[in-house]
Amino acid sequence: MPELPEVETVRNALIPHLAGRKITRLEVFSPKLREPLTPLAEAGLEGRTIIAVDRRGRYLLLRLDDGRTLLVHLGMTGVIRIENAVIPKRKHEHLFIHLDDGMVFRFECIRRFSVIKVVGASSPELDALGPEPLGEGFGGAYFFRKSRERKTPVKLFLMDNSVVTGVGNIYANEALFRSHIHPRRAAGSLKRKECDALAEAVCGVLREAIEAGGSSIRDYRRPDGSEGHFARELGVYGRVGEPCPGCGSPIERIVLGGRSTFFCPACQKAK
DNA sequence: AAGAGACCCTGGATGC
DNA sequence: TGCATCCAGGGTCTCT
Numbered sequence: 001m002p003e004l005p006e007v008e009t010v011r012n013a014l015i016p017h018l019a020g021r022k023i024t025r026l027e028v029f030s031p032k033l034r035e036p037l038t039p040l041a042e043a044g045l046e047g048r049t050i051i052a053v054d055r056r057g058r059y060l061l062l063r064l065d066d067g068r069t070l071l072v073h074l075g076m077t078g079v080i081r082i083e084n085a086v087i088p089k090r091k092h093e094h095l096f097i098h099l100d101d102g103m104v105f106r107f108e109c110i111r112r113f114s115v116i117k118v119v120g121a122s123s124p125e126l127d128a129l130g131p132e133p134l135g136e137g138f139g140g141a142y143f144f145r146k147s148r149e150r151k152t153p154v155k156l157f158l159m160d161n162s163v164v165t166g167v168g169n170i171y172a173n174e175a176l177f178r179s180h181i182h183p184r185r186a187a188g189s190l191k192r193k194e195c196d197a198l199a200e201a202v203c204g205v206l207r208e209a210i211e212a213g214g215s216s217i218r219d220y221r222r223p224d225g226s227e228g229h230f231a232r233e234l235g236v237y238g239r240v241g242e243p244c245p246g247c248g249s250p251i252e253r254i255v256l257g258g259r260s261t262f263f264c265p266a267c268q269k270a271k
Numbered sequence: 272a273a274g275a276g277a278c279c280c281t282g283g284a285t286g287c
Numbered sequence: 288t289g290c291a292t293c294c295a296g297g298g299t300c301t302c303t
Contacts, residue, residue, distance in 0.1 A: 034279075034298075076296055111280045113297060152274065169296070258276070259296060
């Protein structure tokens with residue numbers, strides 16, 4: 001499941017294949033993913049050149065030479081491959097973007113939670129995003145100020161893209177574990193020092209995950225088909241019943257906001 | 272306005 | 288073997 005490190009890994013892998021390439025043809029195989037896909041075919045993308053590949057939160061941004069942006073969100077099971085068209089279309093491939101070097105940007109998504117659309121200079125989904133966790137504007141001071149009076153569990157607050165963008169379930173669990181904060185604590189109850197520790201843990205875990213090429217859990221693959229190596233570094237995610245790497249207590253699982261939440265009951269006190 | 276929950280989707284794992 | 292059920296979960300929507 002792609003979070004920020006996985007999307008950043010994909011972006012880095014795509015740059016040499018896409019930057020400067022001209023789009024020659026589109027093939028749309030599915031009527032819709034999370035949003036209708038058919039408008040893409042009529043967007044006049046043929047002949048446009050991809051001048052840059054950027055990222056904002058979990059969105060990949062393929063910048064076009066006419067000022068528009070091809071916005072790609074991998075959802076949970078989105079996979080991008082750069083291959084030729086000789087390889088037969090896979091069952092869940094929804095879109096081919098043919099490039100002027102003969103290669104094809106092939107988009108696969110089993111669960112169809114992904115989004116691919118053309119946007120202009122700004123778009124509602126991008127405008128709503130909070131600061132990048134590894135960029136200017138995010139840190140303990142910001143998190144402390146933003147979370148005052150908020151009763152929602154700190155884990156859900158951390159996963160709110162309007163607070164800070166790109167922190168999904170895996171890394172929210174890990175950051176809270178590293179900073180010894182119970183995921184169910186009200187966001188507004190965190191002391192300033194706890195916010196500092198949490199922000200530092202968020203940055204640390206994301207940086208390490210990017211370094212490792214992301215976490216391959218279930219469906220995520222890098223564009224060359226290889227797996228990321230960060231999964232083995234996870235302290236609590238998916239490890240219910242296993243001993244905490246810090247103290248040996250069994251990791252527990254609860255559900256917050258409908259998502260699996262893993263924590264060490266000894267290291268992360270509810271207070 | 273904040274917070275909680277439903278919903279979208281498919282495949283894999285599990286249970287009987 | 289085969290069928291039913293549950294689970295994974297990012298983002299958006301609705302309801303209170």
